[in-house]
Amino acid sequence: MSDENKQNIDFSMVLASAVHDMKNSLGMLLNSLDELRTEYQDSLGTSKRFNTLHYEAERMHNxxxxxxxIYRLGExxxxxxxxxxxxPDFLNEHLARHTPLLEGLGIQYQVASEDISGFFDEDLLTGVLNNTINNAIRYTRTLIRLTAREEDGYLVIGVEDDGQGYPESMQHSGTLSFKSLDFKSGSTSLGLFFASSVAKLHTEGDRTGFIRLRNGGSLGGGVFEIWLP
Structure with missing residues (x-):
C-alpha cells in the first residue's frame, strides 16, 4: 500500500471519528433543548426562533x-x-421524540398502523424515520401521519404529510446507488440513499427491502415508504 493511499484511509477514519463526536455533542444539545422547552414551556413552547433552533439541530444530528x-457501509x-x-408501539414511541417540536410548530400528528409485528433493525429504522419525519416537518402544512401495513408479504412503514408533495424528479421506487448523489447541485438525497441502503440490508430469501416515494396517500401530499420483507 502506497503512503498516499494509507494517508487517505487514515484521513477517512479521522473524519469518521470527528463526525461521531459531533453527533454525540448534538445529541447532548438536543437533550438540553428538550429540558429547556419543558422548563420554560410558556415562553419557549411556541417561540419561532427556539423551534427553528430545535429543528435545525435535529436535522444536523440526522x-x-x-x-x-454510509461510512460503515463503505467499510x-x-x-x-x-x-x-x-x-404500533414502535411508531408511537418513535413519534413521542418529535412531539414537543411538532406541538411547538403547531403541526398535528397521527399514527395509523395495523396491529402487526415486524422484523427489522430498530436502530437503523429509527435513523430512517428521524430523517423522514424531519423532512416532512419542513414541507407539511398542518399534519404528519405515520402508517404501517402488510402488503404482498412486506411490512410497509410510511410517513405522509399534507404538503405539496415530492417533485416528479424525486418520485422513485426501488434502491438508490451512490452515483445518484448529486453533490454539485447541493441536493444530495443523502437521506434517501441512507434509507435505501438500510432497506437493502433487510432481506428474506430472494426478496430485498426497498423504498418508494410518491404523492397522494390519505393526506394528498408526499408519501415516503420503506418496504421490508
Missing part, C-alpha cells in the same frame, strides 16, 4: 447519523440486527 452509516461494517417488534 445528517451525521446518516454519514456515519462493509454496516449490518442489520433483526428483531421482532410490535409496530
Amino acid at each position: 445528517d451525521l447519523v446518516q454519514l456515519l452509516g 462493509n461494517n454496516l449490518s442489520a440486527h433483526i428483531d421482532e417488534h410490535f409496530v
Whole structure:
C-alpha cells in the first residue's frame, strides 16, 4: 500500500471519528433543548426562533447519523440486527421524540398502523424515520401521519404529510446507488440513499427491502415508504 493511499484511509477514519463526536455533542444539545422547552414551556413552547433552533439541530444530528452509516457501509461494517417488534408501539414511541417540536410548530400528528409485528433493525429504522419525519416537518402544512401495513408479504412503514408533495424528479421506487448523489447541485438525497441502503440490508430469501416515494396517500401530499420483507 502506497503512503498516499494509507494517508487517505487514515484521513477517512479521522473524519469518521470527528463526525461521531459531533453527533454525540448534538445529541447532548438536543437533550438540553428538550429540558429547556419543558422548563420554560410558556415562553419557549411556541417561540419561532427556539423551534427553528430545535429543528435545525435535529436535522444536523440526522445528517451525521446518516454519514456515519454510509461510512460503515463503505467499510462493509454496516449490518442489520433483526428483531421482532410490535409496530404500533414502535411508531408511537418513535413519534413521542418529535412531539414537543411538532406541538411547538403547531403541526398535528397521527399514527395509523395495523396491529402487526415486524422484523427489522430498530436502530437503523429509527435513523430512517428521524430523517423522514424531519423532512416532512419542513414541507407539511398542518399534519404528519405515520402508517404501517402488510402488503404482498412486506411490512410497509410510511410517513405522509399534507404538503405539496415530492417533485416528479424525486418520485422513485426501488434502491438508490451512490452515483445518484448529486453533490454539485447541493441536493444530495443523502437521506434517501441512507434509507435505501438500510432497506437493502433487510432481506428474506430472494426478496430485498426497498423504498418508494410518491404523492397522494390519505393526506394528498408526499408519501415516503420503506418496504421490508
